[in-house]
Amino acid sequence: xxxxxxxxxxxxxxxxxxxxxxxxxxxxxxxxxxxxxxxxxxxxxxxxxxxxxxxxxxxxxxxxxxxxxxxxxxxxxxxxxxxxxxxxxxxxxxxxxxxxxxxxxxxxxxxxxxxxxxxxxxxxxxxxxxxxxxxxxxxxxxxxxxxxxxxxxxxxxxxxxxxxxxxxxxxxxxxxxxxxxxxxxxxxxxxxxxxxxxxxxxxxxxxxxxxxxxxxxxxxxxxxxxxxxxxxxxxxxxxxxxxxxxxxxxxxxxxxxxxxxxxxxxxxxxxxxxxxxxxxxxxxxxxx
Amino acid sequence: xxxxxxxxxxxxxxxxxxxxxxxxxxxxxxxxxxxxxxxxxxxxxxxxxxxxxxxxxxxxxxxxxxxxxxxxxxxxxxxxxxxxxxxxxxxxxxxxxxxxxxxxxxxxxxxxxxxxxxxxxxxxxxxxxxxxxxxxxxxxxxxxxxxxxxxxxxxxxxxxxxxxxxxxxxxxxxxxxxxxxxxxxxxxxxxxxxxxxxxxxxxxxxxxxxxxxxxxxxxxxxxxxxxxxxxxxxxxxxxxxxxxxxxxxxxxxxxxxxxxxxxxxxxxxxxxxxxxxxxxxxxxxxxx
Numbered sequence: 036x037x038x039x040x041x042x043x044x045x046x047x048x049x050x051x052x053x054x055x056x057x058x059x060x061x062x063x064x065x066x067x068x069x070x071x072x073x074x075x076x077x078x079x080x081x082x083x084x085x086x087x088x089x090x091x092x093x094x095x096x097x098x099x100x101x102x103x104x105x106x107x108x109x110x111x112x113x114x115x116x117x118x119x120x121x122x123x124x125x126x127x128x129x130x131x132x133x134x135x136x137x138x139x140x141x142x143x144x145x146x147x148x149x150x151x152x153x154x155x156x157x158x159x160x161x162x163x164x165x166x167x168x169x170x171x172x173x174x175x176x177x178x179x180x181x182x183x184x185x186x187x188x189x190x191x192x193x194x195x196x197x198x199x200x201x202x203x204x205x206x207x208x209x210x211x212x213x214x215x216x217x218x219x220x221x222x223x224x225x226x227x228x229x230x231x232x233x234x235x236x237x238x239x240x241x242x243x244x245x246x247x248x249x250x251x252x253x254x255x256x257x258x259x260x261x262x263x264x265x266x267x268x269x270x271x272x273x274x275x276x277x278x279x280x281x282x283x284x285x286x287x288x289x290x291x292x293x294x295x296x297x298x299x300x301x302x303x304x305x306x307x308x309x310x311x312x313x314x315x316x317x318x319x320x321x322x323x
Numbered sequence: 324x325x326x327x328x329x330x331x332x333x334x335x336x337x338x339x340x341x342x343x344x345x346x347x348x349x350x351x352x353x354x355x356x357x358x359x360x361x362x363x364x365x366x367x368x369x370x371x372x373x374x375x376x377x378x379x380x381x382x383x384x385x386x387x388x389x390x391x392x393x394x395x396x397x398x399x400x401x402x403x404x405x406x407x408x409x410x411x412x413x414x415x416x417x418x419x420x421x422x423x424x425x426x427x428x429x430x431x432x433x434x435x436x437x438x439x440x441x442x443x444x445x446x447x448x449x450x451x452x453x454x455x456x457x458x459x460x461x462x463x464x465x466x467x468x469x470x471x472x473x474x475x476x477x478x479x480x481x482x483x484x485x486x487x488x489x490x491x492x493x494x495x496x497x498x499x500x501x502x503x504x505x506x507x508x509x510x511x512x513x514x515x516x517x518x519x520x521x522x523x524x525x526x527x528x529x530x531x532x533x534x535x536x537x538x539x540x541x542x543x544x545x546x547x548x549x550x551x552x553x554x555x556x557x558x559x560x561x562x563x564x565x566x567x568x569x570x571x572x573x574x575x576x577x578x579x580x581x582x583x584x585x586x587x588x589x590x591x592x593x594x595x596x597x598x599x600x601x602x603x604x605x606x607x608x609x610x611x
C-alpha cells in the first residue's frame with residue numbers, strides 16, 4: 036500500500052503512526068509546506084520519504100490534512116495529479132466549501148469528504164499520537180459522490196482504526212460542528228485572553244488556578260493558522276451560535292446583578308443534564 | 324488524633340481518605356446535613372462515626388467543607404463548641420465573608436481560613452478521591468489571626484498531603500479566584516446551556532462532540548447548591564470579570580462579522596501564551 040500524507044501535523048502524523056502499525060509494509064510519503072516539519076516527520080519515522088508528483092499518481096490513498104484555507108486551494112490540483120484508483124480524503128473542520136470547490140472536478144469520485152472528530156490542542160508532527168482515532172467519530176459528507184471501491188478502501192482503514200462512521204450533508208455538518216466545536220474554541224480563547232489581561236501585573240496569581248481553569252482554557256493553546264480559516268469558512272454558523280452564547284452570558288450577568296439567585300440556581304440545575312450528554316463522548320487515552 | 328469533618332462530600336471525604344492513610348490510628352467523625360451522605364460516608368469507610376457536640380469539643384482538628392452560605396451560618400456555632408486546642412479549618416471558595424463573620428469571635432484564634440485549589444466537577448462522598456490534594460495549592464488567609472500551635476498542626480497535615488501553601492488576604496483571594504475559577508464555571512455552564520438549547524431537537528448531534536467540547540463544558544456538571552452561594556458572596560468580583568469576558572467575546576464577534584481575519588489571528592496568537600501559564604497547573608492524577 037502506498038499512502039501520501041499532505042500536511043504532516045497532529046492529524047496527518049497520527050494517521051501515519053497507525054497506518055504503519057496496522058500495515059507494516061505500507062510505504063508512507065509525506066509533504067508539508069514547512070520543510071522543518073517534513074524533516075521532523077522523517078526523523079520521527081512518520082514518513083518514509085518526501086512525496087512528489089509521481090507518488091501522488093501511484094498512491095492508493097492520499098490524506099490531505101492541511102488548514103481549510105490551503106485545502107480549498109490545493110485539493111483540485113491534488114485530484115488532478117492522483118491516479119484513477121487513488122482515494123483522496125481530507126480532514127477539514129468545515130465541509131461545505133471543500134465539497135463545493137471540487138463539485139465539478141473530473142475526479143470528484145476520487146474524493147471522500149471527511150472530518151475525524153479527534154485531535155488535541157497541540158500541533159505539528161511531534162504532536163502526533165498512536166491510537167488517536169480509536170473510538171472517535173469519522174464524519175463523512177456526500178458519500179454517494181465517491182466511487183464505491185474507493186469508499187470501501189477508506190472504510191477498511193477507518194474500521195481498522197476503530198472509528199465510528201456518521202454520514203451527514205456538508206451544511207448540517209458545518210452548522211452543528213459550530214455548536215459542538217467551533218464555539219468551544221472561541222469561548223476558550225476569549226477566556227484565556229480575559230484572564231491574561233486582568234492578571235497582567237500579577238503573574239503569581241496563576242498559582243491559584245486549578246484543573247477547572249485548565250480545562251476551560253486549554254483550547255486557547257490551539258493553532259491560529261488552523262483556526263482562523265475555519266472561522267472564516269464557517270462565519271455564518273459561528274456568528275449564530277456565538278450570539279446565542281453571548282446572550283446567555285448577558286442573561287446570567289443580569290440575574291447576578293439583580294440578586295436573582297433562584298434564577299441562577301435554576302440555570303445551573305437545568306444545565307446539569309449535560310452530564311448525560313457528555314457520557315457518550317470518547318476522550319483521548321494518551322493525551323497529557 | 325481525633326478529626327471531625329463537617330460536610331462529607333468530595334472535599335471533606337478526600338481529606339478523610341488521606342488522613343486515614345497517613346494516620347491509620349486517627350478517629351474520624353463526620354456530620355452532614357444530608358443523612359444519606361452520612362450513611363454513605365460510613366459505608367465507604369470515610370468516617371468511623373457520626374459526630375455530636377462531644378466530638379467537637381475533643382477534636383484535634385475540624386474540617387468544615389460545606390457550601391459557603393452554610394459556612395457563614397454554622398462556623399460561629401462550631402467555634403463555640405470546639406475545645407481550646409482544636410484547629411478549625413474551612414475549604415470555601417470565597418474568603419472575605421467567612422473571615423468577617425468570625426472576626427470578633429472569642430475563638431478566632433482556633434480558626435484557619437483555607438481554600439484548597441482542588442476538586443472535580445463531581446460531588447458527594449462517592450466523589451472523594453485518594454491523593455486529591457497532592458501537589459495542589461492550599462490558600463490560607465489571615466494566617467496571623469490563628470494560634471501558632473494550631474497553624475502548625477494544620478501545616479503538618481498539608482505538608483503530609485503534599486500541598487503547596489500560599490498566603491493571601493481575603494480580598495485578594497476573592498478577586499483573583501473570580502478570574503481563575505468562578506469565571507470558568509460561568510463560561511462552562513452557559514456554553515452547555517447554549518448548545519443544549521440549539522441542539523434541543525437533534526440529540527444525535529452530540530455524536531459530533533469531541534474532547535474539546537467535553538473539556539470546555541465539564542464544569543457545567545458542577546453542583547448548583549455549591550455554586551449559587553459562591554456567586555452570591557463574590558458578586559462584585561464575578562460581575563467585573565464576567566463583563567470583561569462578554570466584552571472580549573463581543574469584540575471577537577465584531578471582528579468576525581467585519582471579516583477582520585488578521586485581527587482574529589492576532590487575538591488567538593496573543594492568547595497562545597496561555598501555554599506557558601498552564602504548564603504550572605497541577606492536574607488530578609486519578610480523575611476519570
